[in-house]
Amino acid sequence: MNSIEQIINEEIRVVENGSITTPAGFFAGGLHCGIKRKKLDLGWLYSVVPATAACVYTTNQFQAPPLIVTKEGIEKSQKIQGVIVNSGIANACTGNQGLSNAYEMRKLFAEQMNIQEYLVAVSSTGVIGEQLPMEKIKSGISEIGDIQRQNDPSEFEKAILTTDTFSKHVCVQLQIDGKTVTIGGTAKGSGMIHPNMATMLGFITTDAVVKEADLQIALKQVVDKTFNMITVDGDTSTNDMVLLLANQQANHQELSILHPQWQLFMEGLEMVCRSLAKQIAKDGEGATKLIEVQVQGASSCEDAKKVAKSIIGSNLVKTAVFGEDPNWGRIIAAIGYSGAQLNPEHLKVRLGPFTVIEKGLPFPFSEAEAKHYLQQNEVIQIFADLYCGGGKATAWGCDLTYDYVKINASYRT
Amino acid sequence: MNSIEQIINEEIRVVENGSITTPAGFFAGGLHCGIKRKKLDLGWLYSVVPATAACVYTTNQFQAPPLIVTKEGIEKSQKIQGVIVNSGIANACTGNQGLSNAYEMRKLFAEQMNIQEYLVAVSSTGVIGEQLPMEKIKSGISEIGDIQRQNDPSEFEKAILTTDTFSKHVCVQLQIDGKTVTIGGTAKGSGMIHPNMATMLGFITTDAVVKEADLQIALKQVVDKTFNMITVDGDTSTNDMVLLLANQQANHQELSILHPQWQLFMEGLEMVCRSLAKQIAKDGEGATKLIEVQVQGASSCEDAKKVAKSIIGSNLVKTAVFGEDPNWGRIIAAIGYSGAQLNPEHLKVRLGPFTVIEKGLPFPFSEAEAKHYLQQNEVIQIFADLYCGGGKATAWGCDLTYDYVKINASYRT
Incomplete structure (x- = not known):
């Protein structure tokens, strides 16, 4: 713990x-x-x-x-x-x-x-x-x-x-x-x-x-x-x-x-x-990794929560973490459909220590190093700064794995 | 088609x-x-x-x-x-x-x-x-x-x-x-x-x-x-x-x-x-079955949509269909958190031809026959009647399978 x-x-x-x-x-x-x-x-x-x-x-x-x-x-x-x-x-x-x-x-x-x-x-x-x-x-x-x-x-x-x-x-x-x-x-x-x-x-x-x-x-x-x-x-x-x-x-x-x-x-x-x-x-069903999403710069705490929950709830983000794939496109998509107020030209996203989005655009990073980060850590951190205000929130979740499907396809049998 | x-x-x-x-x-x-x-x-x-x-x-x-x-x-x-x-x-x-x-x-x-x-x-x-x-x-x-x-x-x-x-x-x-x-x-x-x-x-x-x-x-x-x-x-x-x-x-x-x-x-x-x-x-990623959810009796069409989307979006319902498990408890849970107006004492739910909930309570059905229905059909139908009004909606989705995880854990590699 x-x-x-x-x-x-x-x-x-x-x-x-x-x-x-x-x-x-x-x-x-x-x-x-x-x-x-x-x-x-x-x-x-x-x-x-x-x-x-x-x-x-x-x-x-x-x-x-x-x-x-x-x-x-x-x-x-x-x-x-x-x-x-x-x-x-x-x-x-x-x-x-x-x-x-x-x-x-x-x-x-x-x-x-x-x-x-x-x-x-x-x-x-x-x-x-x-x-x-x-x-x-x-x-x-x-x-x-x-x-x-x-x-x-x-x-x-x-x-x-x-x-x-x-x-x-x-x-x-x-x-x-x-x-x-x-x-x-x-x-x-x-x-x-x-x-x-x-x-x-x-x-x-x-x-x-x-x-x-x-x-x-x-x-x-x-x-x-x-x-x-x-x-x-x-x-x-x-x-x-x-x-x-x-x-x-x-x-x-x-x-x-x-x-x-x-x-x-x-x-x-x-x-x-x-x-x-x-x-x-x-300990999420079938999970191999804990994911922590920290959002700041939201126009309100409610908006920060929306974005954090949208990212942590995305099956595509969850499977990418399981696959140890630094697929930031799925993170940005989840931010985009969260319903929160955004400032697309200023958005910043980090995956662990790697800045992947800066001013709303892909920021050069080493895919190999980012993959290594995903492989080596049991706790994966995602940070998003919306540049809209002072709202903050943190959410936690886990990756989506074969075992999640296995556990839930056979729970009662 | x-x-x-x-x-x-x-x-x-x-x-x-x-x-x-x-x-x-x-x-x-x-x-x-x-x-x-x-x-x-x-x-x-x-x-x-x-x-x-x-x-x-x-x-x-x-x-x-x-x-x-x-x-x-x-x-x-x-x-x-x-x-x-x-x-x-x-x-x-x-x-x-x-x-x-x-x-x-x-x-x-x-x-x-x-x-x-x-x-x-x-x-x-x-x-x-x-x-x-x-x-x-x-x-x-x-x-x-x-x-x-x-x-x-x-x-x-x-x-x-x-x-x-x-x-x-x-x-x-x-x-x-x-x-x-x-x-x-x-x-x-x-x-x-x-x-x-x-x-x-x-x-x-x-x-x-x-x-x-x-x-x-x-x-x-x-x-x-x-x-x-x-x-x-x-x-x-x-x-x-x-x-x-x-x-x-x-x-x-x-x-x-x-x-x-x-x-x-x-x-x-x-x-x-x-x-x-x-x-x-x-053709949902990894899907083996099409799921169709029909909701009626909602207090509005909006509410009917909420319930239909809540059921069709539930990872637990989706894995149960994949596992060919007539686990109606997950359907009722999804209805309960949909946010729609409900009438818990009148709710009726059918899984294909089988009534599984009547007046909000489990209705006796043959688990073996229901499992057979899930096994034999490529299109699985779920019906819910909320007994609150005249709102209707239909939603479609698919089961959640090992292949969904496989496809999305390795999309870019």
Whole structure:
């Protein structure tokens, strides 16, 4: 992970091997309950006290039952103490039966933990349109007992995966009012990834003390710059969400947008979300390379986002990166159809260290060296300067490969 | 071609083996001038008299020099008599040099044909960012002499191709004022195909007599329902256009929107454009299947288009069709993120003859039979009824295959 993460603020420290249970008062684990054939498929997360909760959800109009249930719970008290997640079946497009299964799953975990039902968030990911095997889930939940002894965040990280090839985690620490605040996170998702919450689940924990309303503002702002700036295939799923829990164990003065160190907390949160977003993009189905597109000089941040997403979403750019072909024509075409305001006579484009377009025209570069850059690096950077204003944005994605086709042509068989 | 075309109006007759030179007074041919290694790369089209011209162009903001030159010519007199097209190099992102090359190419062909320069349309398709080899083009154009003897529309059809695997043509006839009117067409394009004119060229000829302004209206309306409803990879190119020439040789009363048979002419034109659009989608890079998505019950035609394009553009739907997997969950997800107004509790989806969603929920069907349908058919149909209103749209695309990745990972090498 750290190879693709840059430290921007020296006051923020990356915790090696840190996770969602590094912040004080969080426990997590995962087990196999039988939805999948062999792999872990049921994960749980627990806070010693009800944590202030913020959540962002998919914009897909078909929202799956677990989302409806989780949303309802958070709206009741803005607090969550436990999270139960299954992978393998998404419990989406499952009608009334699916909704009552989601409620049932929440109730089972609440009873097992001896907490109120509305303090439990429920989440499911996997195939759409199948009902959950409730007997298996019930039996799995009944195995969750001694949270201290069973605590193993790496098992939670594994239990939420579908077609991911590696589990994802990150953890940072910073000082607020002289107290150490820790922020940890994990996420899953590698197909159906696109701006606005795709087949993606993100769970972020912190022991910070944060004012409820401001926690939601913080999460929304940061998600817009991170998770919503990745795309694997342009598809947006029915199930997905990022949940942020702050359980107040760090014992500093309450953070709010008025606190002098609010910005530091925001940067720590952004670092966690950016790292997870990049890990997801890097693990895009079939991907061999992470692509990072940085756009500047746009007439607005919205325009910068349009251009960045247009480039990162282009199947032709993605296949060119896979083919290690410095085919800048496809980049310029993607900029041209982005819909953003352009200044064609001033446009500048770089592929890694190589300027390929200057003042809107091809700029001489060594094809051999550019090809070498594409061959030798796992992270490919594309920069575009539109010379229209001060708007900036960064987006992440991955190459489009034979394996993407293979994985998705045979997902259910 | 005819296997994928249905006759809607009995007054319209498909001309077997008809082409752009079936309408009276048109001649066309193609030759090899050396831009490509072996294949034909220079095509020409000529009308015995200046033809009334209508044209629609790419919406990509980086418009290539040939487009600028053609647009300028048409704007001068709304007439075109000759068309010169090269494939292999797109003459896009080529700056002032590219612009003067496009003018030069126009001038060379005008001189060769002994017509005014502004009566010549110029078109280029292929790799972006390289300059045209003008000596080769000059030498090629000098070989175009006896248009009657050299007339061979199949060579024109071949000379405009890039990664296409077959040439495309269609021709229909209908009666206007008791006179036979013929409409012929050809097109190219198989990658960078997306709504709003992608790497796509379309040339349509007719001997009809049509009022200038109404010819442009007719073309725009028909293109919106046909060429702008196909997508191969979501990328929109810098070069592309559909040119319609009407050379008045059929000698009936001038057609205009007030003529009683205007609708018949429009239907003939739509049939030609729809057939070409479907041929392009079928020949999508690496495609093994043509996908047709029909949406009805949308709250508006715009919404119906959004849903149809969302489904046809989904990489996950495309790979599922390639994998012959009746994975309707991906169809419903694509409908959900289309942005159209939905009525989730009434949604109905069919995959070929199989209802897979009824009232928004999975409807029991035989997976084995549905798989058999996907395996046995080259044209896969998806129907969605949104139950929100009367809006309808149809879109066409293709599956996403290993060969798409192969073709685009190695296009320039």
